[in-house]
Amino acid sequence: MGPVSNVRRPRAKACGAPRVYLRAMPHALPAEATPGPNARSLEVTGAVVFGLYVLAQLAQSVILARAPLESDTAATFAFALSSWDRFRAASLLACFICLPAGYAAVHQRLGRQGGWALAGLMWILVFLAVEMAVRSWEFGVVASWQRDWLATTDAAERTRLAGQVNAFAQGVVALYLPLLAAHALASGAFALALRGRDRWSQLARVGFALNAFRAFLRLGAMHLGLEGLAPVASALYLPLTVFHGLAVAAWLAVPSRPPRSGP
Numbered sequence: 638m639g640p641v642s643n644v645r646r647p648r649a650k651a652c653g654a655p656r657v658y659l660r661a662m663p664h665a666l667p668a669e670a671t672p673g674p675n676a677r678s679l680e681v682t683g684a685v686v687f688g689l690y691v692l693a694q695l696a697q698s699v700i701l702a703r704a705p706l707e708s709d710t711a712a713t714f715a716f717a718l719s720s721w722d723r724f725r726a727a728s729l730l731a732c733f734i735c736l737p738a739g740y741a742a743v744h745q746r747l748g749r750q751g752g753w754a755l756a757g758l759m760w761i762l763v764f765l766a767v768e769m770a771v772r773s774w775e776f777g778v779v780a781s782w783q784r785d786w787l788a789t790t791d792a793a794e795r796t797r798l799a800g801q802v803n804a805f806a807q808g809v810v811a812l813y814l815p816l817l818a819a820h821a822l823a824s825g826a827f828a829l830a831l832r833g834r835d836r837w838s839q840l841a842r843v844g845f846a847l848n849a850f851r852a853f854l855r856l857g858a859m860h861l862g863l864e865g866l867a868p869v870a871s872a873l874y875l876p877l878t879v880f881h882g883l884a885v886a887a888w889l890a891v892p893s894r895p896p897r898s899g900p
Contacts, residue, residue, distance in 0.1 A: 676745055680889045683742025686735045687886035693728040694878050700725045710799060714783040723780075730772045736765055742889055747830045757826030764819045771809055779805055814860045821852035824881075837888045844884030851877040 700721050705712035716722055740761050747754035779802060786798040828845035831838055854870040857863040 677892065679738065679745060680742045680892075683739035684886040684889040686732070686739035687882045687889070690732040690736065690739075691879050691882035691886070693725075693732045694875065694882070696728060697725050698875050711787065714787055714802075717783055718780060718787070723776075726772065726776050730769070730776055733765055733768045733772060737762060739885075739889075740765070743827060743885065746889065746893065747827070753826045753830035757823045757830060760819045760823035760826065764816055764823060767812065767816055771812065775805070775809075810859065814856070817852050817856040817859070821849045821856065824849035824852065833893075835894060837891045840884045841888035844881040844888075847877050848881040851881075 703721075704716055707713055740758060744754050744758040782798045782801050786795050786802075789795060789798075824845045828842050828849065831842040831845065833839070851870070851873055854866050854873065858866040858870045
């Protein structure tokens, strides 16, 4: 063995971690990611889209209040082809086409909140994609069947066309089983992902939670044999839809708080 050095080696400090390490540790994650200019423009666009969706739902409520009884086929088809109902259908279709941007803004705002935000985005995009397809088919193809029914006087042809319209309606009802489930799960996931303690985040969380409740009500009334829920689901549909849309629009319209710095 060589000689032992008599140079004193520096001893490790017992007072804790080095200063550089302490500075690298954030005090706390921000409640929400702080958006840059481009991200902020998406959030403002999302707020506008949700606001327009609320207006479209209100217009639908007013227009459908004038709809005739479904037992009168001629009046029902004529009403569906009227300018007012075409405006209703076109407005909602346009909103569903634009809503992916709104939910992309929701996901962006929740980007640091973990997997629930991503799960909510996946579920809601499935819902929106199928809604766009169904409403597009109804706006174009089903309307042509109704137009042909009104134009012909042949009883056999009318029976055939009316059967096609009814088959489409029954198919939509069946399709709403997974659609309503996806919608409810998406809203619930977004509610779980929202952890901000400011009043706008809390408002949006309540909006998403109530929207999930509304979707589960419709699911139970339409597909789970809970017919007693039908009048409740019908009565709550518009107010809860409006509250959800306005709550999310307000949350997106208000800039998120910057992250705290220091202890």
